[in-house]
Amino acid sequence: MNGIRHCLMIETENLTKVYFNNSHPSVQAVKDVSLKIGQGEIVLISGPNGSGKTTLLSMLGCLLNPHAGTIRICGRDVTALSQKELTEFRLRNIGFIFQNFRLLDSLTVMENVELPLVLAGIRRPVSRDRAAAALEELKMSHRANFYPNVLSGGEKQRVAIARALVNDPAVILADEPTGSLDSNSGQATVQLLREASRKRGKTVIIVSHDERIRHFADRIISMEDGRVKKEERP
């Protein structure tokens, strides 16, 4: 896996996803999407509800298999990988950020951030040191031993970003990262993602309706009815 890290791009070709209802195709959520995304690039995927943004993001995050087409991440065709290999690939190469933060309430802030490292087999105290460093970078050290339920939305999202970055993945996927945040926290979150991209060379793909994000992105991909309707640079 290490050999394919810090690669140049994500590339999809004719990516198609169909959802079935009782074995009958009901919705073609993504249709023939071909994209090329470079390393360190921030891409915003926008579009109305039901346009296929989240389905596309799920496939780029190796959470969902396409019915047709290929996805190459870091030069590797992930559509050819088994479920076990995909799990391993996600663990080492992809960081996730969600609208509802998705922190585990039963774990402390420190443990939430440490979790991907533990899953990757990194033992304490190394995992703890790295999680502490990630929290320090995101100015959340003072909350390390708190449980997520006492944090504000903005703080939760910072923790989620720390968790996404702690394993040093090549790609960060963010689903509506500002959706549950007030204006300032949202701005700060996007700024943090931008820093991750600029300073660390992470490829950041954001799915969002939030118009304020547009000028942070290097590229905006607009989707409609499962297809890429327009690609533009802000």
Add this chain to the structure above:
Amino acid sequence: MIPVARRMIWREKARFFITAGGLGLTTMLMLFLLGVYEAVKRGSTSYMRESRADIWACESNSTNLLRSSSFMPASLGTEFQKADGVRSTSGILRILATTKIKGKPVTLFLFGFDPREPLGKPPRIIKGRAEISPGELIVDRAFATKFKLIPGDSIEIHGRSFRIAAVGEGMNAVVTQFVFTTLEDAQKLLGFPNVVSFHLLSLNPGATAETVIRDLKKSHPTLSFFTKKEFIRNNLDEMETGVLPIFWTIALLGGIIGAALIALMLYGSVLEKREDYALLKAIGARSRFLLFVILKQSLIGSIAGFMIGIALDAVLSPVLLKLVPGLSVVMTLRAVIVVFAAVLLIAGLGSWAPVRKLSRIFPMEVFR
């Protein structure tokens, strides 16, 4: 390692304690049943174990003291006495006698023995004397407690009054208690003098039971002879055939209830934390890791239940024994180990449905 399983289970304390409490009751039930079983086992064989008889002789086709009938001439004892290696013999007569004690119908497992001969004496006397005279009885402590009897009290059996001369221990087979009287009185109650059920033989030093039995079988081919060990085993087998399936059935039902409780707790937890599990899958948790999270939660709940069960058993058993005097419980390390193994099995079985549910959670659900 982050204690994900422990934290998840601890997050829902009420559910955890209800489950562990339920499993504790299951554990207590299993421990109690095994304790009663052990007590029945010991109580029904302690007379044989503590007897000095090396050989038990009985009618052919009769194999045990508990559930087979044997009648043979008392005079055979004199013949056995003459056999090589035999030191002494004593006949005992076992009869079932029905009576009423303080208005309650009671069936007695009555043994007639020769008070002058130690071979047939009851195991342990705790009150009174073993050297009883005609018209006297020795009863078990549980029996005495159950009917509030003390030495000096009288019981009427088949129209004859018997005075309790002593109270003993080791004669409580739970389902029934052994009562001892003189051989002469037992024969009178049966209506056949000079009849015994078993002849008990003790051997001279150096004589082996197997050799003596071989010789006795040659001279008495229509009778059965058993070494002490064989006879105890026969009685245990007989008792296990009758009682054990009932105990195991109840214990099995308890185990199923325990597994259902664990399954319910974890299944509910998996459903409620569906998105957490989806997140774990999304960020790269391997199937084995998630399986261990479920199994650990199941183990934590089961072991907590086991500990609660041990505590409940320690507290409630004496109370139950007071409430039901005829009952007897013997706790052994083996029983604790068996129940612990059962609890581990319950943990495994209880995880099956939650693990299946978990396998049907897709990482993409994290976007819900």
